[in-house]
Amino acid sequence: MSILDWFNKKEKPEQGIKKLDIPGDLWVKCYSCNSVLYLKDLVANSKVCLECQYHFRITPQERISYIFDHGSFTQNENQLKSIDFLNFSDTESYKKRLEKATKKSGSIDAFVSGKAMLSGQAVNVGIMDFSFMGGSMGSVVGESITRLIEMAIKNKLPLLIFTSSGGARMQEGILSLMQMAKTSAALSRLDSVGVPYISILCDPTTGGTSASFAMLGDIIMAEPGALIGFAGPRVIEQTIRQKLPKGFQRSEFLLEHGMIDMVVNRRELKDKLTLSVRLLSPKFSGKQGKR
Amino acid sequence: MSILDWFNKKEKPEQGIKKLDIPGDLWVKCYSCNSVLYLKDLVANSKVCLECQYHFRITPQERISYIFDHGSFTQNENQLKSIDFLNFSDTESYKKRLEKATKKSGSIDAFVSGKAMLSGQAVNVGIMDFSFMGGSMGSVVGESITRLIEMAIKNKLPLLIFTSSGGARMQEGILSLMQMAKTSAALSRLDSVGVPYISILCDPTTGGTSASFAMLGDIIMAEPGALIGFAGPRVIEQTIRQKLPKGFQRSEFLLEHGMIDMVVNRRELKDKLTLSVRLLSPKFSGKQGKR
Amino acid sequence: MIIKPLEFEKPIHDLYIKIDELKRLSQEGQVDLAQEIKKIETRAKTLKKEIFAHLTPQQILQIARHPNRPDSFSLANLICDDFIELHGDRHFRDDPSMIGGMGQIASHRVVIIGHQKGHDTKENIYRNFGMPHPEGYRKALRLMKLAEKFGLPIVTFIDTPGAYPGLGAEERGQSEAIARNLKEMTGIHVPIFSVVVGEGGSGGALGIGVANRIYMLEHSVYSVISPEGCASILFRDTDKADIAAEQLKLTAKDILELGVIDGIVKEPLGGGHHDWHCQAENIKKVILKDLASYKRKDTKEITEERYEKFRSFGKFMDESKTIKKGD
């Protein structure tokens, strides 16, 4: 099975790790090719299926460990917390949802940022956390991203942001929408100081996230098979009243349509990022990341 | 017959005025709708067919009389003459062709430029002459256009160029190709001084002319039904081995495809140009051209 | 022109029908019903005031989406002495759901850009119900750059259910087009004024809405998602759109309170769909005032102001001690 096949096989592949009925949690099954994998091997392979190259969704912490120099990540100490300022309540109040999400993920919100070393080069890093309310962008996520960009403007170090988000956080109404403009505006300032920004699109990146900072990288990379688009597939299907073609809105589709620079297997991501940062950033003349 | 129909009727409508067998040259036949027209009426109508709105090809002198204030045009005194520097000879030598063209058209080459008044506003004007070797752009045309642009950079008056040209003048080899870059480079300088440039695409505008200054107007207008494109229809048909769809590469097609700002009937061209120049040019606050 | 009344407009509409009837009787039967008519007219006006003073978000949404609501192109023409439409993104297509052009408002030359809806089915199909494809946003950006080059202030009219969610739109980079606009608009050297004239739907609205001054018409809405979409996703029940409309806080009053807009533009009593000229006049007044006051501002002031405006959006608790808000 080729790298490109897996998303054609299943329309909506289940994410995460499915545990098998074998005691000890040592074995897992790939959601794409159904291969049974030894968990240690899978982790050693950056949670990319060894059989079909399916990219499992991972936490920001896992991502940090796969990409950046060991122990080099220092998290930004933004103690920002979301507020339910609209008293928003659907099937559940926003306040409750926030509490639950925090409990479940252990994070305060859907964005982790800080500084890390990439093959010896200091960079600014932001990572969205899809497991926290679908990585949705409310005021806190928008503010954290903006502060990260401002940090890059100040320290002149390259900026990498890994996206995975369903879009704006509806529970914050119009102010969540405005985070799109806020983050994009900050990137316009980053432009003017000539600091490189690389965005890495991970599964899924849609809605307001996709239509703002995600698509504004000087270089845009995507993990294989990631869903990337403005409108979600379900909305489009409802609008056009037909099934979407296979592979629609996947990374490879975006590459073909000229929207991204490259689709990069997670296992090669570190090297590609290192090289890109080195070529865009005059300060980085180290050759540690050379292939 | 609507304005848009005429080019669908004939694939390659004959241009110019067809004289009828009636003595005195008072009557002509429209090539598009076959209506018999009184020549004086046709001229009074800016050589636009009174029945079908077909736009006859006209000379630079006619165009000047239709668009600019009476007697206001002063021609630039560039005494540039083309040279057959490659000793180019196909079925006839370039030298001979130049002589013939000059004799036939009374012009020295395929571009007329100067200053004129547009509803009381002084403007820089350039007009290509299709009757001189198909309006092809050699060194002289390229140099004249460049000098006109440089004049606009100096005198800060709006620039209008009416195009009609089959493209580069092959008989001047690589140097004719370079006129594309030369004229476009000059327009890049015009940009930086903020002088408005309006290009008006007339039938036909193809090849190197289309792929340089013609498509670089701050505002781009086109006369109805003008053939505008990079490759000529015959070349495309040979390449794709099929007939081109009706209306392909015509002004209206380009409008639909986002390439031009408007299709303007020759009889409304003066007003639209006046208004556009007024809105783009702070110096021009006169209201003479107001609709 | 008499317009099919909305549900809550019916009591008013009924009174006007009665007035018309009495007027006819007056003329035919030579009965003098002037006093009677005047009484009902007063009642109608009072009723109108009362009803329009207590509109629910759902009702406001209906007005904002009213088929007869003044469209951007008409407003541009009503506001300008001269308006000349410009077309095309220079890449792929001229998108009819986004209009743009140049015009003169009193002594001010401006570029006007706006989402364009239709007023009937045929027009709406042509205008794609005001839902732009990427080329619409690219055309808008092209015209903004034109405005910047020639120092013309920009006015944008927001009126869209959202950017179009379709195959071609995704293929041609709807996300890229909107993102690009958000970023580029930040740096545009001329002042930008935006008015939500009808429906301000999500990223598709914001895509031409990064402005120095933002206004909403009295009965317009601005929302991160349509109430229907919100109901379907969060409430898992499309019938709950009414509740979603309340929760989302999408009316002009709400948005003003949230600090996102600078003011509310009055509509004629009964809503802009009954009087386009009056509506255009009200908008013109606001825009003219801004045009005059921004004439004195320089490029840096203009771009800084716009940046700071959007930089400030967001409500959250900041418990950090060491890190301060960046500039």
Next chain:
Amino acid sequence: MIIKPLEFEKPIHDLYIKIDELKRLSQEGQVDLAQEIKKIETRAKTLKKEIFAHLTPQQILQIARHPNRPDSFSLANLICDDFIELHGDRHFRDDPSMIGGMGQIASHRVVIIGHQKGHDTKENIYRNFGMPHPEGYRKALRLMKLAEKFGLPIVTFIDTPGAYPGLGAEERGQSEAIARNLKEMTGIHVPIFSVVVGEGGSGGALGIGVANRIYMLEHSVYSVISPEGCASILFRDTDKADIAAEQLKLTAKDILELGVIDGIVKEPLGGGHHDWHCQAENIKKVILKDLASYKRKDTKEITEERYEKFRSFGKFMDESKTIKKGD
């Protein structure tokens, strides 16, 4: 690898076949043919020199279009220590007939852009025979802007029969895309170096060719129109392509004489299609020299120089007395 010889390469090819045969005989039959082999080798080399010293324009055209001629992507990879390909115009499509990316040549970081042909039918169909659509030119421009932003010099490799003359290409603005590039390249703040590595076909070639320094490989061509096209249009006889090739003055030597290029890059004897590494080395040397010397130039110098270069192109008689050449 033995490549199918061109017609005029056959005499050389025949000698090499003989040499191979003699070598085989030497090994098998234990006969010492070393002297004989050496003699033929010398003869082959002499013959090669002689033939390649007197190539007709039509023969040079054949080499320039040779299916095994080194392509832009391979050259980029051979010249750079690291080359990372970048994709897409961010509007419509990634055009495989135009490649681009970043790389490092010795200590210099550069952006490389080039037309991309294939070496067999399958590749050529994928690469559209090196004929870009508008999105190819837009991708090139995007990468040039990226280079400008980060201060990377730009190297372009020209190798195209021309921009593609097809329906989609016209619909999406082939003219606009090329015109835009000509204008934008004029103002790019970083130095641009172009090398015609194969076929420099018309506006489609020039669309990435507005450079500070322009070179041609020894057996490349650069022309306003293909000889075939010229023959068809001017001679009204497609069989007259040979004559057209002569008339058009499209060889490196001719173009250098006309003052359009700054130098000719040597090919390995027998043509670049026989030795990609040597070809890449020769190009690298020239580029490296330029990269070093342009490091000292500032933005103004770089753009002025490029402007003046193109401003000067053209041969004509100037009989004017009052008007002088503008600056």
